[in-house]
Amino acid sequence: MSSRKQLSDLQIAILRVLWRDGEASVAAMQEALRGDDRELAHTTVATLLTRLEARGIVRRRTEGRQFVYSPIVGEDEVRRSMVSALTDRLFAGDPSALVHHLIDEGAIDAEELARLKRLLASKQRKQGGGRDA
Template sequence: MADARHGRDASRHRRRGQGELEALVLASLREADEAVSAAWVQERLGGDLAYTTVITILTRLLAKGVVTRERAGRSFTWTSASDEAGLAAHKMRKVLDGEQDREAVLASFVTALSTEDERVLRDLLRDTHTGQED
């Protein structure tokens, strides 16, 4: 079905959120065997994103510390320095850092966890605490 305002197939050109685009770019970098160009990432994602959009996303990921870049002539090559879990953890820390009452936010988060997630968190905290004692 065509979008009457733009004459486009609305399902093909739906607007994706920043987080979704970041995850797609990060996933494409993790698939690469070596550092790759932004053009490679753009092609890997099907070419429907503008080159400048890919550069913007890569630059945001660089600022978050989840990708690295190296000079390659007049441009850069990019490498994943993290995975989707690392990106999600960064987002969670950013939200937490923006709150005045960290303890209340953490308490609310923990009380909303499923029993299984709570068990996983307890195990992770115990393992981290045990590792610090060594």
């Protein structure tokens, strides 16, 4: 599944608001997107949300005269599909090459990596422990 959701910057910005707040009316969304160094017209935001609804990315319910939108796709789902698309396209599908890149960039230092390794270890203990010796 995961149905190849490729989303633009702005579409993701909208989803982030919905993930954070759970749901949002058009006005609330407009407010939330403001200050993000731009100011979109109310109708613009409405159009964007309508389109996302048509694509099955978000859903809406009616509340009085207005629509309240909530996300259908989850954050992890979007992360999965976008990270994997990026990995495929630029790192020959090899996730460790992506991490390698981050390290080369100096984006991840030893401390963070150690922390992540501990995380991985505890994750494995939890999952591997119940499975076999």
